[in-house]
Amino acid sequence: MSDKQNPPDDDFEVGIVTKTKPKTKRPPLYKVMLLNDDFTPMEFVVHVLERFFNKGREDATRIMLHVHRSGVGICGVFTYEVAETKVSAVTEFAARHQHPLKCTMEKE
């Protein structure tokens, strides 16, 4: 159909192609780290890695030895709140057992 009121349809449509990114921003992540010292027993550090970071005995021992030899090691990567909770829990646990073990966090 075609007249003044109803002009014929074009064969194609003209327009601007837009694509909006889905807004799935990931939260920033934080590494939780253990620092070496000369006094905390190796077995205690392994226990900390098992208890607070859900590591198996082998993995915990590997991380502990890495910290012992290099000075620092990553226990896990978490959102800010979870990382902060881990740092507090480990710090309190170490202090309660009179070990100077230090646990810190750093933005990835």
Ligand code: TYC
């Ligand atoms: N260096 C300690 C020792 O020889 C062991 C140790 C490992 C301490 C890792 C802290 O984060 C640490 N007993």
